[in-house]
Structure formats: structure tokens, C-alpha cells
Amino acid sequence: MDKDNSDKKYDAFKRPEQKESFGQEEYYEIEYDAGPFPGVGRFVLKSQKIEPPVRDEVRERFDRMRDIARNYRQNLYSSNKFYDRRVQWENARIFYKQGVFMQDFEDSYEEEAEYSSYFPNYQMMGYEQLRTYFTWRTRVRQGVVGKTSLSYAYLYLYELITNIGVEGPLEGLEQLMFFWQEYRELDAAIDNHVPGWIKDYHIYYDLPHSFREFVEGVGLQEFYPELAEEDRFELFYRVSKYDIRKSAFFTEEKETLIRDCFDLVMARLSTVLAENGVSLEDTIFQPMKHMAAWQPFRDSLFFPWNSQPDRTVMISQKEIYVCSRNEWAFSSVITTERGKKLLGYVFKQTEAVLRRLTGYKHKLRADVAAVSHEAVQMLENAGSSLERLVTDTVTEVYRESTKTVVKVDPGILQRIREEAYMTQEKLTVPEEEEWSFCVVKQPETGKGTEQWKKDGSGNRESVEKDGPWEELNRSLTETERQALVLICSGSGDLKGFADAQGIMLEVLVDGINEKAMDAVGDALLDEEFMIYEDYIEEVRELVEG
Numbered sequence: 001m002d003k004d005n006s007d008k009k010y011d012a013f014k015r016p017e018q019k020e021s022f023g024q025e026e027y028y029e030i031e032y033d034a035g036p037f038p039g040v041g042r043f044v045l046k047s048q049k050i051e052p053p054v055r056d057e058v059r060e061r062f063d064r065m066r067d068i069a070r071n072y073r074q075n076l077y078s079s080n081k082f083y084d085r086r087v088q089w090e091n092a093r094i095f096y097k098q099g100v101f102m103q104d105f106e107d108s109y110e111e112e113a114e115y116s117s118y119f120p121n122y123q124m125m126g127y128e129q130l131r132t133y134f135t136w137r138t139r140v141r142q143g144v145v146g147k148t149s150l151s152y153a154y155l156y157l158y159e160l161i162t163n164i165g166v167e168g169p170l171e172g173l174e175q176l177m178f179f180w181q182e183y184r185e186l187d188a189a190i191d192n193h194v195p196g197w198i199k200d201y202h203i204y205y206d207l208p209h210s211f212r213e214f215v216e217g218v219g220l221q222e223f224y225p226e227l228a229e230e231d232r233f234e235l236f237y238r239v240s241k242y243d244i245r246k247s248a249f250f251t252e253e254k255e256t257l258i259r260d261c262f263d264l265v266m267a268r269l270s271t272v273l274a275e276n277g278v279s280l281e282d283t284i285f286q287p288m289k290h291m292a293a294w295q296p297f298r299d300s301l302f303f304p305w306n307s308q309p310d311r312t313v314m315i316s317q318k319e320i321y322v323c324s325r326n327e328w329a330f331s332s333v334i335t336t337e338r339g340k341k342l343l344g345y346v347f348k349q350t351e352a353v354l355r356r357l358t359g360y361k362h363k364l365r366a367d368v369a370a371v372s373h374e375a376v377q378m379l380e381n382a383g384s385s386l387e388r389l390v391t392d393t394v395t396e397v398y399r400e401s402t403k404t405v406v407k408v409d410p411g412i413l414q415r416i417r418e419e420a421y422m423t424q425e426k427l428t429v430p431e432e433e434e435w436s437f438c439v440v441k442q443p444e445t446g447k448g449t450e451q452w453k454k455d456g457s458g459n460r461e462s463v464e465k466d467g468p469w470e471e472l473n474r475s476l477t478e479t480e481r482q483a484l485v486l487i488c489s490g491s492g493d494l495k496g497f498a499d500a501q502g503i504m505l506e507v508l509v510d511g512i513n514e515k516a517m518d519a520v521g522d523a524l525l526d527e528e529f530m531i532y533e534d535y536i537e538e539v540r541e542l543v544e545g
Contacts, residue, residue: 058107062130065101069094069123088119088301095121096303099164107134112148119301120151120158141165145182153183153190158301161197169205176201177218193299195223200296203313203321203328205306211315226316233259236266239284239335241344242366249351249360257401261350261394268393269346269375269386276378281314283373284339287322287331294321294330342373346390353394361517362510365526472519473542479503480512484524485543487531494529505529 072094102122109131117124125133133152140146140156156179159165166172180194198220202211209217212232215224237244244250250258270280296302304326313321322329348366355364368376368387376386476484479501486492498505513523524535531539 058131059127061102061105062127065098065122068098068101072097089303091119091121091123092301092303094123095158095301096162096164096305098122099159099162102134103159103165105134106138107131108138109135115149115151117151120155121301122155140179145179145186147186150187150189153187154193154300157190157194157197161201161297161300161302162305169201169207173198173201173205173207195220197297197300199224199315200298203315204296204304204308206309206311226318233262236262236284236343237347239340239343240347241340242348244347244351247351247364248362249355249364254354254358257398258350258354260401261354261397262346264397265346265350265390265393268389272378272382272389273375276374278374278378279312280375282312283375284336284343285314285320286334286336287312287320287329288334291322291329291331294328296328338371338373341371342375345371345386349387349390350394353391354398357395357398362513362523363526363532365532468520469538469542472516475515475519476512480508480515481543483508483512484531484539487525487529488536488540488543 099122109128111128111132113126113128113132115125115129115133122130132148133155136146136148136152137156157176160172160176160179163169163172166175176194176198180190180198184190184194199211202214207214212227215221215227221227244258266280273280273283296304308323308326308328310324312323315321318332320331322331345366345368348364349368352364352366354360355362366387368385371386373386379386379389483494483497486494486497495505498508501508509525509529513525516522516524520535520538522532522535524531524539526532
């Protein structure tokens, strides 16, 4: 039996120092081989070259993007309440910063990885998913919208509503509309959110057009029935001081003309106010005192990156949004008193001008002095007036609507000239038989008469005709004459007088105005049964003569 060698002593063996030369890419390798001492390995120096790893620039960019989350993440992210508002706000903030960092990145990944997540964002995506998304996004920006995981589509929508990758709100809206119209043909599920986000887009971003104008311009009325049900013309006349629909002048035949005139007047008035930094709708409507907090782009990963000025956005008569100190609130609306008076004047003056242009039998007057609105002063500062703006606009619309375009055949025109020349020859009166028409004032009555007068010798019987006021005087009944006397005196009860005569006051006034229209070509009494200032002297002479 061998002797126990557990107490055997060995001499110490000094190991050579390990050489590290990273520049030479060398290292020591230990090789166990026969050596001078039994059972002890021998160090053998072997020089080997280490191949450097292939550099992945895309992965490096993704890593730098993920570093943004580590640098900006707060303790709130550790909350397990996924729908907690503070957690969502923090996730949205990280998403926005990462999105700006990656906004110009393009990729051409050949593989495709699926992705599904609530509130998708870059931080939750793996390497293959990120490459899949950015490759798909590259093609979308080139105008090629392909089917992909719905979470990728929503991630791209998050970028657009935050204006990531676009020059500004207008381009963002254009790209948002393009992508929605294209992708909804592939997956209509995005219709659940995009229409609401487009509406929020018009509230959050200060665009040069109203939401209503946009919806009507691109034909999206089916997605916003609340706008389709509301007619701005009807909304305005209901809240104005003057209800034009109750006027006898407002008929089915004239409705389109009145609407066109009113719409153009309001558009021009809105432009004048906008040039002075004032919103027309802000002066007409105001929110109720108690408003609810509002957050744009609900159910999305939206970070309010754009500092908002204080402003008010009215979507409809039921929706008004107010931004104050970069915080948004929502409320229904009420009409301001100055807004009611402004609308009342615009409606009434529009009708008054149209009555005159169409030769309507009764006149109408609108008092601009009753309008206490900033638009009055702004127009005066610009060298104009509210009355002139309404009058000129209505006149322009009326002339355009009644303009007749005549086309004449040159051959027919020549024949008309020849026939006119022949007629002229037949109607020519010899020089010694010249007659003239004049108005002669009779000294005994002081009233003018119309008569023919012959120059030179000869006799011709004068044909005299009474003037328009004499004709009106003869046509008035005694009751109508007494009513005018009562109005001129300004001290009588016209309503009581009409009742005593057994006639309705409105019928009495209409009778006077109709006879005045036939005789002098205009009405005498306004809606308040007062004589128009232009005819006060003539009426007094008529009833006192």
C-alpha cells in the first residue's frame, strides 16, 4: 500500500506576469502540459487576434433614445396605475422628447415584427419592433400607406397630433387628413378616435380657419352631426335683437338672397375685427361662469408641448373652449348683450337696404347708434362705418344676383340699328313745330303742374297734370288724413284713434303707405308709425293745405 502523501511538501512555483496589450490584441492562455513538476501545468504564451464586433449604428441610436427616458424619468413612472393621469402625462412627456429625437430617422428593415399595446410608445418596443415601425413610417412619409399593426398606426397618429416630423400645425393637419383617409380604407378601427382628434386639433392649434369651415370644405359632415344640425344663420337670428323671420319682407323667394347678404356681411366684419386682434364670435358669445377642465386628444399619448395664449374657441352654440394661462376649460355658451345688438342691427340694416333695392312698398330703418360694439369704433378708425359696410356689401350681393348677361348677334345688332334709324326719321318734327315739356308753378296755388309748351307762333292746348303729392292728397280718405294730422302733431293716441274708427292700426298705416307708394313712389310711415324724416315737411303741407 502506498504511503499517504497528504503531508507532502512542494516548492513554490512563480507564475509569469500576465501580459495585457489591448493595442496588440494579445492575451495569455494557460496550457496544462508535462512540466518539471508532476501534475502541475505549464504557462504557455499564445498570441491571438480578437475581431472587433460589427458596429450597429441603428441600435446605438435606439440606445441613445432610451437614455432620454432614464434622464427624464421621475418616480411617478413606478406607479402601477397605468391609467393614472400623472403617469400618462409622464409617459407622454418622454414620448414627445424621444419623438423629437427620432423625427428625422429613416430605416429600411426587411423583416416585420408585430406590435400590440395600449398607448403605444417607443420605450415599450423592442429592437425589431422599432425597426419595423420606422421602416413603415418612412414609406408612409413617401406617400405609401401600407397595412401594419394598429398600434404602429396609432403611434404615427400620436406623432402627427404633437406635430412631430412636420413644419407646423397646417402641415400636421394636412398629413393627419392624408393618413386617416388612406389608412381607414385598410382598417376602419381608427375612425373610433381620429374624428375626435381632428376636432381637438382645431381647438388646440390656432388655425386660420374655423372648425365648421374645415368640416364643410372637406365634406366631413357625417362625422359631426352636431354641426350639421346647427345653421349659423338660424343661430344668429334667434339670439339677435331683431328677428328677421317675423318680417313681412322675409319670404321663401327672398330667403336665399337675405342669407347670402348676411353671410358676406358677417365674413367681412369678422375680417375687420381679426385685423385688430379681436374674434367676432368672442364678442357675440361668452362661456358660462362654471366651466369644466378640458384636456385635448383624450385616449392618446399627447404632451401639451405648445404654450397657448389666452383665447376662446367656439365650436358650436353648445361648445366653447377657453384657454387661460395654458390651461383649457369647456363650457356651453350664452350670448352677450352687445352681441345681440350687433346682430340685430346687421339683420335689420340688411333688410332695409334690400327693401330699397327691390322697391319694396314699405321702408325700414336701423339705428346704428344703439350698437355698443367695438366693431363700430374699429371701422371708424379705418375711415369707414358699420352702416357703410353693411350697405355696400348688401348692394354688391344684390347687383351680382340680379346681373343679366346679354349676348347679341352682330347681324341682329345691325338690323336693329337700321330699324331704329328709319323710326327716327318718321318721328322727326320740323324745326318750326318744336315743343318742350316743362313744369309750371301756378301763382294762385303755388302748386306745380306739368304742361307742353310750343316755341314760336301758333296755338296748342296745354295739358296739365297734378304733381305726386296732389295725387296722394286726392286718394286719402278722411280717416287717413286725420291719422296723418294726429301723427304730425305728435300728441295724439294713434292706436286709440284707429280703434275709435273701427279699424286696426296696422291696416290704417298700410293703407296710407300703399297710397303713398302709388303716388310718390315710397312709404311715409315706418314700423313705429312715425313719418320718415325725408317726408315730414311734405306731409305737413299736405294735411295743412
